[in-house]
Amino acid sequence: MKENFFRSMTWLHTWVGLLVCWLLYLIFFAGTLSFFRDEITLWAQPEVHHVQANPARVSAQKQQIISAVAQLQQQAPDSPSWRISLPEARIPVLSYGYAKPREEGQRRAQFEMTHINPNEGELVEQPRDTRGGNFFYRLHFDLHYIDVLTARWIVCLASLFMLIALISGVIIHKRIFKDMFSFRRGKGSRSWLDGHNVSSVLALPFHLMITYTGLITLIFMLFPYPAKTLYEDGLRGLFNDALPTNVRTEPSSQAAPFIDIKVLLDQIYTNYPEADFSRVFIRGANTESATLAFYLATGKQVQDNGPVLLYNGVDGSLLAQSGTELSAAKVFYDSMTALHTGRLADPLLRWLYFICGIAGCAMIATGCIMWARRLRERMKAQHTASLGLKLVEALNLATLMGLTLATCAFFIANRLLPLDIAGRADKEILAFFLAWLAVTLLALFKRGKKQWWQCAWLNAFACLSVPVVNAFSTNGNVVSYALQQQWSLLACDLLFIVAALACIAQATKIRTAMNPAQQAKATQNQRKRTLKEQQA
Structure with missing residues (x-):
């Protein structure tokens, strides 16, 4: 009975791994690079390499927002959307821009961005057009050239197979701790098996965490039925309820004076004296429907999304806020997302993520090669593959x-x-x-x-x-x-x-x-x- 169980687990481990191993390698490879997506994007734009990170960037944010809003008022007072991206430790450039008129066939409006060296206040040469690290980030779950929803279903199924392979692999490893330190060179498929075991076991907690949290990030796509049961408009209703700052007001063409941004910032700093802003979105400026969304950084919290504050752009009243008071369910979901993306990580932890991701690539690669090598070794000389x-x-x-x-x-x-x-x-x-x-x-x-x-x-x-x-x-x-x-x-x-x-x-x-x-x-x-x- 016991022997049959281990045989069935070995069969399961082999086939659930082999059927999707090449897709899993792509997901792990692109996902590993994504831990440094901001650094890759920075490397891909040499026009901003001379801009150094400002150690006092948080204290400079208030004046940067005020200056950016003043510039946008001059450049595009009638634009439907303004965007301000404040300098961060990994992205030292201040960027602000406005949405250009949408061309026929475009799903989203393009932004005309201006880039500023925050240390000197000077214009930076327009960075080259590139996706940078965001390409690898999107590739690892959107697969590119494939419909987004279809791609995410494929990635979900592959992740589920990965989780099954990990659990069955732990079951069939009778000497899991010994395998951590066993590697025999020059032994054919036996060496590949040792490499597979070492790369699997040494980073096993990471492999389990990254696979499980990857499934959690797409849980609403996998199980939309509770939301469809409780809300008339399904997932959209759930997200609007959980994130009221995402609800957009109906645009108005009626002109109205835009609020003094300095007064609004003083109001925010009164409630959040240590506020660290990452970006500001302004919609419908200079109209009755004007809104300002302030996105705050998460800091050292195990949280993927920081607080978001949505204000009326005419009278400065607080319309909605998200992420300030989290329920247990929200804390669990957001912490799982934070663990998966690694955006909360400091440089040392990010390198640990990267090294464990490389171990995951090695685990998948050695498994692929080992299967083929074993068949080759068992095949007789006169037989063809x-x-x-x-x-x-x-x-x-x-x-x-x-x-x-x-x-x-x-x-x-x-x-x-x-x-x-x-x-x-x-x-x-x-x-x-x-x-x-x-x-x-x-x-x-x-x-x-x-x-x-x-x-x-x-x-x-x-x-x-x-x-x-x-x-x-x-x-x-x-x-x-x-x-x-x-x-x-x-x-x-x-x-x-x-x-x-x-x-x-x-x-x-x-x-x-x-x-x-x-x-x-x-x-x-x-x-x-x-x-x-x-x-x-």
Whole structure:
């Protein structure tokens, strides 16, 4: 009975993992990069690299809001929407703008933004059009080029499979603590299993947390029925009730004097003396329906959304507020979202998130490769690979090697594409998918060790190209970033250099496996090391 249970759990773990492992790798890969999405966006806009973070930014916010509103009154007093994004520790630029008239076919209005160096009050050159880190953030749950709702259902199902694989994996690991420290080199599929176990167990709490909280963030899509039962308009009614600041007033064309922003800010600071604003949205300025929404940062709280205050733009009365008093259910949901996104994390914790995300990628990758290697090892010499095995091997090469090249293509395109080209941000994303498509086409026709070796060297060259192209196309490089203490920019370049070294090591290892003489020598050396360990 017990043996049958473990066999069924092993079967379940294998198949729920294998069926969605390549999609899960994409989700983990893009999600891991998303922990540094603000830093990636900053790297992708060298026009603002000279702007330094202001340690006294909170105390300067009041005057920044007053100045931004005054400028918007001059630039676009009749615009339906104004937006003010205040400097943050990770985004040091002050930005404000107004909504331009919506063109035919546009779902959302485009904003004409102005960027200011908050330390000197001077205009900053218009940053290049790019999605930056937001591309990877949206990719990991919207999948791009796919209908948003469909993509999120796919990601939900994959996450559910992931959760089942994690739980069944814990059950079948009879020696879970021993597996944390067991890695046997040069043992074929046994080595891949050891790598799978180590990367799984060492970051197991993170894997469970990130998968479970990912499902929680989309819980209303999975279970909309309570909201549909309690509210006539379903989820919209629930969200309007839970977040009254999201309810928009009907726009009015009747002109009305706009409130003195200084008076309104004095009122806010009276109630929130330590207020740290992240952004301000103003709708219908200079009309009877004018509203101002002030978004406050969460600080060190395990909370994804800070308080939001909605004021009348004519008489300054408080219309609604959200996030100031949370019920137990709201605290649970918001804390789960905060744990998943990691936006609450300080730099050290964010690096821990990143490292655990890399471990998750390694866990999925080793599982993919191990399955294919085991089938290859069991297959007799005169037999040919089945269609299923060929498909798995092709998807392994396309996904595990293709995503690295695609990411490099995205960053290189950010530096090399003309600044004035139309749809520049979309073309960066197109470069990402074209590079991935190229590796996928290669994998469909050839997927042996030689192709892995070629892709490893190609990825090494691409990773090294990113900091080199950056150095030649901008005024920044690894040395200047270190001297100017621009640690986030330095980390981006260094990560590509580290990735290049890892790809070179991978290529060297594959080359050894391709050479029978070197492989035999490596096997002999491994046996000697094993014998010495046993004697010791």
